[in-house]
Amino acid sequence: MTTTPDVPSEVLQIAAWADGPTAERDALLDGYLRTLEQLADPHLLEECLAVGLLHDTPGIRRQALAAAVRLAPELAAEAVGWALADPDETVRGPALASLATTPALRSAGGPSALHALLAVLGRSPDQIAAGVGNYVTVADAHALASAQTLLADTALAGTVLEDLPVPLSADRLPSRLSPDGMRHVPAGRLRRGTHPGGEHSFGDPGEPAVDEVTVEGFYLDTCPVTNDEYDAFVADVGAQGHLWCHPDEPRNTDHTRSTADDPRCAGDHPVTGVSWYDAVAYAAWCGKRLPTEDEWERAARGDDHRHHPWGAEFRPELVRGLHSVLGQDAGTVLDRRAWLRRLADLSFAELPALTGPVNLPGGESPFGVRDMCGNVWEWTSTRFLDGLPLQPRFGTMDPGDLWGEWSAEVSVRGGAWSSPPALLTAVSRAGKALVTRSPEIGFRCAASESEVPVR
Structure with a gap:
């Protein structure tokens, strides 16, 4: 009978950490990352990575993302998809960078990666392909470039567009906002x-x-x-x-x-x-x-x-x-x-x-x-x-x-x-x-x- 290894204490400690001195967080994070490097069981590794990827603290999510890209190729594309939709820009940025610098990761992400990029922008594919004019913020510039690159892949873009509706983010269109009512x-x-x-x-x-x-x-x-x-x-x-x-x-x-x-x-x-x-x-x-x-x-x-x-x-x-x-x-x-x-x-x-x-x-x-x-x-x-x-x-x-x-x-x-x-x-x-x-x-x-x- 196959047994699942116990979750290491370092992972449990980072999961329970919510707030406290920066030094305490850094020490726990260091122990967590060292533990990830030592895990041989791929299923346990993915479970322990998920603890960091879904943590409430942006800095921990960011470090867990880097570890996922480095240690777990099968999870990496999905992790990048999560991070591209992260509410914190310091987590989205590294995710965009990893797509731009790692062709294999971008290919593995496929339609999911494009969906996530669209989610960052919160606009239609047509608007992204056209450049979206003044709707793009400075923070979205890298996402726009990556999305346009992915859309240039005709086969990939076709797969995504055929699968509409694409779940986009709640980024709002200011032109619709009226104080009436x-x-x-x-x-x-x-x-x-x-x-x-x-x-x-x-x-x-x-x-x-x-x-x-x-x-x-x-x-x-x-x-x-x-x-x-x-x-x-x-x-x-x-x-x-x-x-x-x-x-x-x-x-x-x-x-x-x-x-x-x-x-x-x-x-x-x-x-x-x-x-x-x-x-x-x-x-x-x-x-x-x-x-x-x-x-x-x-x-x-x-x-x-x-x-x-x-x-x-x-x-x-x-x-x-x-x-x-x-x-x-x-x-x-x-x-x-x-x-x-x-x-x-x-x-x-x-x-x-x-x-x-x-x-x-x-x-x-x-x-x-x-x-x-x-x-x-x-x-x-x-x-x-x-x-x-x-x-x-x-x-x-x-x-x-x-x-x-x-x-x-x-x-x-x-x-x-x-x-x-x-x-x-x-x-x-x-x-x-x-x-x-x-x-x-x-x-x-x-x-x-x-x-x-x-x-």
């Missing part, structure tokens, strides 16, 4: 979570950690994206190809919402049945992005850090929750177990309505943002368990494997039509797998101050 949220302090003496949300351990942070100024959609707005995006994607998708999005994704055939989901209701990847693609199509969790909470709570967007007390007439759907008294107090039993007894297919129209008056936040509690939970760009930015690199995994993967859980905020009053607050949060398409989850878009055109 958005509210400005100025820079300010945010007190996350519920502080001692405050009312806790349903005893929910998922509440944000109590902390105080500064949030830079930004713009946020006044209302959640509606079904009509989202369906226009789907129609455009069908006509033009998937030019705005996240590079990690599962291949051959159909962005059609799962609720498209549900007559209860009217055009002016918030869009539901969309995954995090769907939301990211729509936001990029608009020239926007998803809000961070801190941005969402600041927009909902204002400078006085209120518990609900409209004030301190729950107001059932200002929010669509389970009480609205069932036509019951919102004052009925349900503990978590009773609420779950109530949901289990419901037949969603028999309910006459789920969501309601957006733009419900009277419940605005201090910054004029509406519908921030109830109707739908809203996707953010923040990872649920550790509060870090979500930077998915799951392209090698089957979408079904993402269920239960903690690093694939995204924070959603605000509660939904299925939530009891205790969850319909500006503090409540939950974690959902980024491939989830639920009738309870929608989204709205954000943009940084520097990105919004001056009028």
Whole structure:
């Protein structure tokens, strides 16, 4: 019987390292790299390389990439593909250099390498072939040159273009961005979570950690994206190809919402049945992005850090929750177990309505943002368990494997039509797998101050 060698302690140590002195990181990294050089089992080597390639620290990902190119030719092309889509430029740069200087690696990468290069640029193949004019940044110059070289290979380019849609990144087209329908949220302090003496949300351990942070100024959609707005995006994607998708999005994704055939989901209701990847693609199509969790909470709570967007007390007439759907008294107090039993007894297919129209008056936040509690939970760009930015690199995994993967859980905020009053607050949060398409989850878009055109 064949046994798999144990993972070396040096690999486990670098996997567990999150933050600390630079000297400590360098010592652990040195031990990790020396260990990689000594591994004879190819399967164990690939497993240990993946630890570094998927690490949260860019410097560790960069060193692991160099080791993969040097030690594991079969993994190298895939590793370069990951690195070309990395959010950190110091990781993308060496990946581009390795493609430019290693013809064998570029050949091994084949269509995958070209897909990744397109993902770096976030533009269509036609735009890349034409030079894309002013759309290319200085940081993208090497990627453009490499992409043009690969596109010059007629056979390779044909293979890729026949296999469209190419999953491109969420690089946004600024010309599409309009502040119409958005509210400005100025820079300010945010007190996350519920502080001692405050009312806790349903005893929910998922509440944000109590902390105080500064949030830079930004713009946020006044209302959640509606079904009509989202369906226009789907129609455009069908006509033009998937030019705005996240590079990690599962291949051959159909962005059609799962609720498209549900007559209860009217055009002016918030869009539901969309995954995090769907939301990211729509936001990029608009020239926007998803809000961070801190941005969402600041927009909902204002400078006085209120518990609900409209004030301190729950107001059932200002929010669509389970009480609205069932036509019951919102004052009925349900503990978590009773609420779950109530949901289990419901037949969603028999309910006459789920969501309601957006733009419900009277419940605005201090910054004029509406519908921030109830109707739908809203996707953010923040990872649920550790509060870090979500930077998915799951392209090698089957979408079904993402269920239960903690690093694939995204924070959603605000509660939904299925939530009891205790969850319909500006503090409540939950974690959902980024491939989830639920009738309870929608989204709205954000943009940084520097990105919004001056009028």
